Amino acid sequence: MSDQKTAAILAIGDELLSGRTRDANMHYLAGWLTERGVSLKEARVVGDELEHIGEALNALRRSFDYVFTSGGIGPTHDDITVDAIARALGVPVIENEHAAAMIRAYYRERNIEVTPARLRMARTPEGARLIENPVSGAPGIRIENIFVMAGVPGIFQAMLHAVDSEIERGAVIYSRAATAVGMPESMIADALRDIQAALKGVSIGSYPIDGDEKGVTVVARSTDDNLAAAAIETVSAAMRALNVEPVLEDRR
């Protein structure tokens, strides 16, 4: 799994931790990064608290190549992500002229008044670059290795698209899977342990379908698709030896 950049996501918002809203960005980002050969190593969710956001951000930005944040960059009083990030980086918050111009242009085009609340979305940490927001005008922010994105999934995804060229591609991880319906995971566990021990450059994961007894999906992941395929062939043989014909798939 070498030759890969690493990444983390920090999702911000009380509503994610109260159970009101279900985060959708982490799962989307995971798939998006995997396609680009970037390894998502950690996800964190914290509430709307300046210090807690800053602490998590500082830990993640020092440990991984890229950090994506989602949420807390809107026009209301509870949107404090920009302040938290500036504080964590030790830089002031400024009114960013380019961001203000983007927001003014967006609302004027739609004949909507540019209020102070809307211009609040032009505040950025000093030294930030902007991420285009084709959906709702107010831009995201890039500063150092941090991408500060909206929490609304449609906007988060549009912003990801806008920064696509800034992400350094790594070795793509190929995945092959074999599913044995009706076979308990614990039945194949010993065989998997031996197969994994004999293989280099392939990582074998085992996922029960719904508890131990309904079946198991075994996934082989490698930067070398041939190795992944060969591993799954070996796993399939072990499944057949236990009298279950596996269903094969290419998947993450």
Place this chain on the structure above:
Amino acid sequence: MSDQKTAAILAIGDELLSGRTRDANMHYLAGWLTERGVSLKEARVVGDELEHIGEALNALRRSFDYVFTSGGIGPTHDDITVDAIARALGVPVIENEHAAAMIRAYYRERNIEVTPARLRMARTPEGARLIENPVSGAPGIRIENIFVMAGVPGIFQAMLHAVDSEIERGAVIYSRAATAVGMPESMIADALRDIQAALKGVSIGSYPIDGDEKGVTVVARSTDDNLAAAAIETVSAAMRALNVEPVLEDRR
């Protein structure tokens, strides 16, 4: 928001970070804890790496009253949660006799052989107590303030049910919400700021429906339902002053 115990969840598994599997336990736990007056303060997701799991666990167990882990306690080689937790706590892993007895009884009842792979699920950190698993036999683990649970959602939820009496109830947070369909969040932002500034003991959150222009839900949260209701009345008046009739709701 005082008088509340705090909690965190640590979800473990490469499959969550590759985009293969979408975590469902965090969202469920969030709602379950909120109903019990326990405040979920942080969620983390890490992959199947001993050190990374241990580091996250140590940070969370020192910061919060309860930590729930999900995933990585099955019979296969990639299930390393027990080892990671024991290492983080500085205790050995033992074969837990009670766990082994539970697993033997479960499989014998079903006329299924008790293999070494199945008995691997009886390994616990020394000093652990067990959490009953009515779904698939192999128990969860409680050690110190850590609840070690299965990743499969149906089993995670059954284990939560089993530890219900061990969770100290706190002051329940009441939530009231007003939704203004078609009103941009940025239109009500100034009013919300003033309302929040004038209120003590109520926290006001603002959530755009899908970007800034389709509408906004404002949620007032308080341990005093009367305060939450009064805050939402004030918010509703502000919405009406902007010519939108709000839709009211009790929700998280």
